[in-house]
Amino acid sequence: MKLLEExxxxxxxxxxxxxxxxxxxxxxxxxVPFLCELGKEFxxxxxxxxxxxxxxxEASGIGIAALTAQYxxxxxxxxxxxxxxxxxxxxxxxxVYSYTHERTYTIYVAKDFLLPGDKVLIVDDFLAKGSALxxxxxxxxxxxxxxxxxxxxxxxxxxxxxxKVRAAGIRVESLARIASMDEAGGVQFVDEE
Amino acid sequence: MKLLEExxxxxxxxxxxxxxxxxxxxxxxxxVPFLCELGKEFxxxxxxxxxxxxxxxEASGIGIAALTAQYxxxxxxxxxxxxxxxxxxxxxxxxVYSYTHERTYTIYVAKDFLLPGDKVLIVDDFLAKGSALxxxxxxxxxxxxxxxxxxxxxxxxxxxxxxKVRAAGIRVESLARIASMDEAGGVQFVDEE
Numbered sequence: 479m480k481l482l483e484e485x486x487x488x489x490x491x492x493x494x495x496x497x498x499x500x501x502x503x504x505x506x507x508x509x510v511p512f513l514c515e516l517g518k519e520f521x522x523x524x525x526x527x528x529x530x531x532x533x534x535x536e537a538s539g540i541g542i543a544a545l546t547a548q549y550x551x552x553x554x555x556x557x558x559x560x561x562x563x564x565x566x567x568x569x570x571x572x573x574v575y576s577y578t579h580e581r582t583y584t585i586y587v588a589k590d591f592l593l594p595g596d597k598v599l600i601v602d603d604f605l606a607k608g609s610a611l612x613x614x615x616x617x618x619x620x621x622x623x624x625x626x627x628x629x630x631x632x633x634x635x636x637x638x639x640x641x642k643v644r645a646a647g648i649r650v651e652s653l654a655r656i657a658s659m660d661e662a663g664g665v666q667f668v669d670e671e
Numbered sequence: 672m673k674l675l676e677e678x679x680x681x682x683x684x685x686x687x688x689x690x691x692x693x694x695x696x697x698x699x700x701x702x703v704p705f706l707c708e709l710g711k712e713f714x715x716x717x718x719x720x721x722x723x724x725x726x727x728x729e730a731s732g733i734g735i736a737a738l739t740a741q742y743x744x745x746x747x748x749x750x751x752x753x754x755x756x757x758x759x760x761x762x763x764x765x766x767v768y769s770y771t772h773e774r775t776y777t778i779y780v781a782k783d784f785l786l787p788g789d790k791v792l793i794v795d796d797f798l799a800k801g802s803a804l805x806x807x808x809x810x811x812x813x814x815x816x817x818x819x820x821x822x823x824x825x826x827x828x829x830x831x832x833x834x835k836v837r838a839a840g841i842r843v844e845s846l847a848r849i850a851s852m853d854e855a856g857g858v859q860f861v862d863e864e
Contacts, residue, residue, distance in 0.1 A: 544733075
């Protein structure tokens with residue numbers, strides 16, 4: 479999606495350790511009118527899939543998931559990273575290894591809100607090594623629900639997450655796929671190679 | 672707002688310790704079309720205030736903040752609860768005491784995204800003792816920005832947060848104000864007293 483590629487090139491910053499910072503528009507400050515355009519694109523891509531629920535993970539996935547879900551007219555369920563008394567009843571659990579924070583954590587969703595009849599679209603801001611996405615898929619399978627696919631804003635296509643998830647038969651639609659990046663040369667996208 | 676009061680009465684659950692669980696539509700599963708109606712109401716209430724930014728706190732405020740901000744056509748900035756390398760540069764900090772988790776934590780926003788010229792609408796899902804809201808106000812004042820007010824979905828009006836913030840001269844618009852609640856009698860709202 480050219481709109482997102484241009485925005486990454488304009489406002490993304492490549493920090494130490496080759497971390498792409500998009501905190502000015504995606505995951506700290508959120509440019510909401512812009513994210514609505516990404517949501518419309520996810521709707522265009524998945525509108526014929528009979529989506530009943532959008533699933534994401536706190537915190538930075540929630541904004542784009544909510545703005546996307548409104549075009550489908552369906553609820554968002556966000557997996558929580560800490561057990562909380564805000565969730566009532568039984569939960570499904572899955573483990574995520576965070577390469578950013580170098581630790582494993584558990585994510586939770588209440589069983590009441592993920593049902594065998596659900597057709598789930600997973601939405602998240604980033605896909606890199608795929609740990610969070612595989613954990614979200616696990617939650618869906620635990621519930622006996624089905625997955626229509628994953629709508630990802632930014633895929634780091636030089637990491638293995640996207641190809642692993644696609645190899646598992648899951649449709650992954652990433653609006654920007656980064657082929658490579660470095661502080662000197664900036665960002666190259668897959669479709670520009 | 673009758674729409675929200677009716678929804679709380681229908682789907683809210685009062686758990687042990689008089690915790691109101693609204694995880695079926697507000698802060699775990701989010702009924703996005705419904706939250707859009709809350710967002711439109713915040714827009715109606717604050718549309719003449721020259722809002723330039725919506726400020727909230729992760730994680731459960733993000734969805735309603737994003738859906739609200741789209742009617743204003745402005746960005747959302749969400750305060751983070753953990754320092755992260757997703758945020759570049761200097762930050763403003765404030766302390767929040769969580770009565771739910773019985774501990775104090777620090778919230779952060781990047782200085783780059785909260786500016787002296789900003790007119791801020793704070794949006795959050797709950798207002799009870801006011802600790803999170805005062806911390807968000809502190810971030811705004813640290814930045815030299817101004818506050819148009821706070822748009823709250825559910826205020827526990829029997830706790831002191833709302834009256835303390837209003838006494839400080841801040842406009843607080845809560846879409847449902849709970850006067851009292853208990854497992855036997857259910858929920859009573861302020862305008863029903």
